[in-house]
Amino acid sequence: MPLLTLKNIQKIYGSKLTPKIEALKNVSFTVEEGEFIAIMGESGSGKSTLLNLIATLDTPSAGEIILNETPLHDLKSSDISAFRRNKLGFVFQDFNLLNTFTNRDNIYLPLVLSGFKPNEMAERLTKIAPTLGITEILDRYPYESSGGQQQRVAIARAIITQPELLLADEPTGALDSRSSKMIMNLFQTINQQGQTVLMVTHSTKAAAHAKRVLFIKDGIVFHEIYKGDDSYLTFMEKINEMQILLDQGGVNNEL
Numbered sequence: 001m002p003l004l005t006l007k008n009i010q011k012i013y014g015s016k017l018t019p020k021i022e023a024l025k026n027v028s029f030t031v032e033e034g035e036f037i038a039i040m041g042e043s044g045s046g047k048s049t050l051l052n053l054i055a056t057l058d059t060p061s062a063g064e065i066i067l068n069e070t071p072l073h074d075l076k077s078s079d080i081s082a083f084r085r086n087k088l089g090f091v092f093q094d095f096n097l098l099n100t101f102t103n104r105d106n107i108y109l110p111l112v113l114s115g116f117k118p119n120e121m122a123e124r125l126t127k128i129a130p131t132l133g134i135t136e137i138l139d140r141y142p143y144e145s146s147g148g149q150q151q152r153v154a155i156a157r158a159i160i161t162q163p164e165l166l167l168a169d170e171p172t173g174a175l176d177s178r179s180s181k182m183i184m185n186l187f188q189t190i191n192q193q194g195q196t197v198l199m200v201t202h203s204t205k206a207a208a209h210a211k212r213v214l215f216i217k218d219g220i221v222f223h224e225i226y227k228g229d230d231s232y233l234t235f236m237e238k239i240n241e242m243q244i245l246l247d248q249g250g251v252n253n254e255l
């Protein structure tokens with residue numbers, strides 16, 4: 001049974017007063033439990049729109065998103081809140097940290113909302129902070145932290161609940177190559193522990209850490225490639241080649 005199924009998803013932005021933009025035309029794919037998927041595509045191809053729909057931050061104009069056999073549009077708003085709180089971790093492209101809270105309290109926020117005790121929260125944070133390299137900045141505020149530090153705090157906030165499904169929008173966008181590699185290794189570890197990861201990225205280096213890469217173009221999933229038994233470098237080469245082909249408009253392989 002797939003963890004997540006997207007059937008013929010369409011998303012049109014705009015209102016009576018503004019021009020309509022078809023961000024997603026017809027997107028269908030399934031995500032099995034335990035997958036690590038990277039979503040790639042040029043700027044404006046609808047990647048963030050797709051993650052936002054899966055995260056129930058927005059609703060599709062047409063089509064169906066099914067999580068664990070339950071169509072999301074059948075869920076009551078209280079169930080949707082519970083799904084976001086209990087099952088989902090989301091790393092936002094622009095981090096979405098609260099500037100009135102310290103980095104530590106930003107990270108604790110989802111646990112506070114779920115009723116965790118202070119010592120349980122501290123124990124979880126102590127485990128992940130060194131890997132993310134944020135131990136020294138936990139008592140700073142987001143506005144006192146660099147973009148890369150804020151991104152790592154946002155990742156900590158998303159993974160501290162040990163979500164069944166981690167959605168990450170450009171999680172290495174603000175990071176140097178060393179930190180990016182560290183984050184991708186962390187995502188791989190999380191995935192090996194059984195969590196499903198769906199990540200939007202422009203970076204071939206980051207995408208090659210995934211087990212499958214979906215390519216979005218013109219509002220559809222245009223192509224996908226699986227890592228299989230390929231080495232990291234071979235898979236990265238294949239992703240690069242596919243990107244070049246897609247940039248040239250050379251393949252037509254709608255899923």
Ligand SMILES: Nc1ncnc2c1ncn2[C@@H]1O[C@H](COP(=O)(O)OP(=O)(O)OP(=O)(O)O)[C@@H](O)[C@H]1O
Pocket residue numbers: 013014021022023041042043044045046047048049050
């Ligand atoms: N809230 C919105 N209202 C109107 N149009 C929107 C909105 N959000 C996104 N769009 C438009 O929908 C299209 C897809 O945007 P989206 O942010 O999903 O792309 P993306 O692939 O994530 O881009 P990037 O890689 O630059 O982050 C774009 O044309 C964008 O301008």
